[in-house]
Amino acid sequence: MKRSASVTRLLALLRKETRQMLRDRSNLYVGLALPLVLILLFGYGLSFDVTDARVAVVMEDGSAATVNAVAGLVGSDYLSPIWAHSMFEAEQMIRADEADAILRVPADFTRNLTAGQGQLQLILNGVDSNTAQAIEGYANSAVTSALLHRADRQADVGTEAASVAIVQRIWFNEASNSTWFFVPGLVVLIMTLIGAFLTSLLIAREWERGTLESLFVTPARPLELVLSKLAPYVVIGAIDLVMCLLAAKFLFEVPIRGSLWIIAFSSILYLLVSLSLGLVISGLTRNQFAASQIALLVSFMPALMLSGFVFDLRNVPVVIQVVSNLLPATHFMGLIKTLFMAGDYWPQIIRANVILAIYTTVLVIVARRTLAKKLD
């Protein structure tokens, strides 16, 4: 008897929350249209590919071998060489933002190449470290393949390819070294946004409209209120997850090497973390405006900045590392990247999911507290 009354109440509350969600258009736009915008924006707008990077080439050695080595640059889609007359001129180009990198062929290149110690100098503008790294990669492979080409034609100098070393230095940001897997990271961002932002409005709205006071003096239990507010948004989150996975596979052609079930399971678990975080914020602030601002500040922004989505966590100060490790987003970010790129790696799957489960439990308990049916 008692159990069935509780189920009736839960169903009634679920029906109410779902109806409210479906009737509030702005909620649906944020829940379904915004993720689509984010996918397209991050997918295309934040493209990591660098095309036609301007490389100032300084030829201090004009021999055939040199021309050959640099020829690879001309044929590349990604690089467009600009010929500079002197190192000084090339430097001026970088400072004037007319070039993104300098490739310097030293005067003794041919001599050293013959001796098996050919050296080229690559100077990169590290102001934009991601572009710098891209150019580094392109230049390297362009020069190497050009030399391999030459080696093919001249079997007797077959050892030369291996003997050319590009000595590079990154200007302005020497230590930069980041990995960029942003499509898997999008799943994290969207789950965070949907979760915290949408639910942050729910309890606050009921406080503002005075509906909670009436609801409190009914047999409805706090936990029933929390669960009924979570459930409809889990459905929205699941739809978003499917959108992300489809976009990853067909739009961006990112490999999904791990199991889809594990990706789905972990994502829903992470979604629950951010949904209940949103509810906690909502219940504590009791004000829709404050709640939505705080939700953005404590969930979406850190997930964007500190979870390893943009900045590699290995390079941040210890304090930030500690903060990062406190964020559920960081653990989920690591897991989802591995799942996409590397496949199922069980120790990490278990560890991350346990952490997420703990967060969910704690947050649901706190959310239930904030609905403790008290006005004082």
Added chain:
Amino acid sequence: MTAPTVEAREVRKSFDDADTGTVAAVDGLSLSVRKGQLTALVGPDGAGKTTLMRMFAGLMTPDGGALSVLGIDVARDPQQVQDRISYMPQRFGLYEDLSVQENLDLYADLHGVPMDARRDRFARMLEMTDMARFTDRPAGKLSGGMKQKLGLACTLVRSPDLLLLDEPSVGVDPLSRRDLWRIVQQLVDDEGLSVIVSTSYMDEAERCAQVFVMHRGKVLAEGTPDALRERAHGLTYTALTPPGVAARDLQARLIDAPHLVIDAVPQGGNVRYILQPDEKAEEVAALTGEITTEPRPEELEDAFMMLLRQQEDEAPASAAATRPAAVVEGTADGKPVIVVRDLVRKFGDFTAVASTSFEVRRGEIFGLLGPNGAGKTTTFRMLCGLLPATSGQLDVAGRDLRTARAQARARIGYVAQKFALYGTLNVRENLQFYGRAYGLGRRALRDRIDEMTEQFSLDPEAQSGLLPGGFKQRLSMAAGLIHQPEILFLDEPTSGIDPLARRAFWRTITALAQGGVTIIITTHFMEEAEYCDRIAIQDAGEMLALGTPREVRELAGTDGARDMNSAFIAVVEDARARRSRAEAA
């Protein structure tokens, strides 16, 4: 003798206030409420009524004392109480995006009402609230009175062991108010429902079996309405207004003598008043002078006002604004300052105001009355130039509002229903802001602020947001009057204000009108219409009655002649009956 429904012993509850330290909302209060009857909690603002109700409902935990509801220690087990009672807070939380039916279903499910019982109950509730036609309408699209009725229906989806109603009729028009009480009364009679209602309407308290008069967190007096009424026995009189004198001027004269007169209000064209108990026959004779007075039977309201006045250290009504306001130039020449001809306002297909015409003369107090959703607010907004008219002529202060809205606006003052000033600024800063917004010069502004703060007894340095309700009201008035407007618009200024503050407020209005300011006011308190020179009653966008309070009462016929409340109900119902006959024909 059955166990009491609610038993409170020395219950205390305090709140921390950043400014004033700890405030005791309920201060060692004891009471015992009997089962199966209507019990009223009455008292002025800040008496602790809402806090007490919330403690009954288990929403707040008492700081001390013992409180048992339905025999349960509510502090220890609030959920058990909440499973059995129903509670309607001041603002009942309807889900505005859910329909009437969906709101009812939600509460029925939450209370676990079985399906077969539900059908009869819903049918009965919808019939009693007269909402059977609107079950599919979203609750947000209902009028204020309808929302309140739906709120009551939601709390009554099952027969609770105790029903708590916290000021259910604040901001509700007389018709909806009557309907609400009809429902409650019927359930008390049929099902032996136990009801505790807090209210500031004495006619509502009069319907209850037991009344507790609260003041500053304590029970001041308790008893049946008859027993309480007895306190005013022999002190209640009516002063008959001589021809050519406005009732409100006579009322002002009486209420300005607080050492002799406890309270005075205009009613039915005359003034009812209460004398101070101790004998001062000569002085009273000197005050009333040539006016004919006659004794009248005492009412609960008389006893209530006596009890409250005894508690007040000062006499706030007379202190508020006896000093007459600066006289506006060219006053009381009888010329109309507002001319409305065939005014129409449509929202899409919906006609909010239909072909309305009236005039308001300089120095008049003009009252705009009507049920929720009657078109009052729309008319009001058009008069202030906040909303353009669809068609018709609209002259305010000699300016055509359709062409010269800005000039007309400079000559009117507007006091919104809600406190619309900046809470973090102090009184002076708020007045400065409004004065500058109206283009007052430095000197003029300083003088004006001095006048206003003196007239309304406001402390210029006090932070506006922390002022008590009545003082916020005064500050709003001061801001509306800072640029010496010819016409002052007041939108439901007395909603949710207790009787004492309302007396003080009307004393100010009377003084302003004497000074030549034209006043246009909307109100839900029908007895306040008696302060007006002329009133208009609107319903469904149409003007149903227009005239002096006496004329309107007479128009309503014998039923309504007694007081404004019944006159209002008679006029509106009559018109509605005529309209539905016309539709049927």
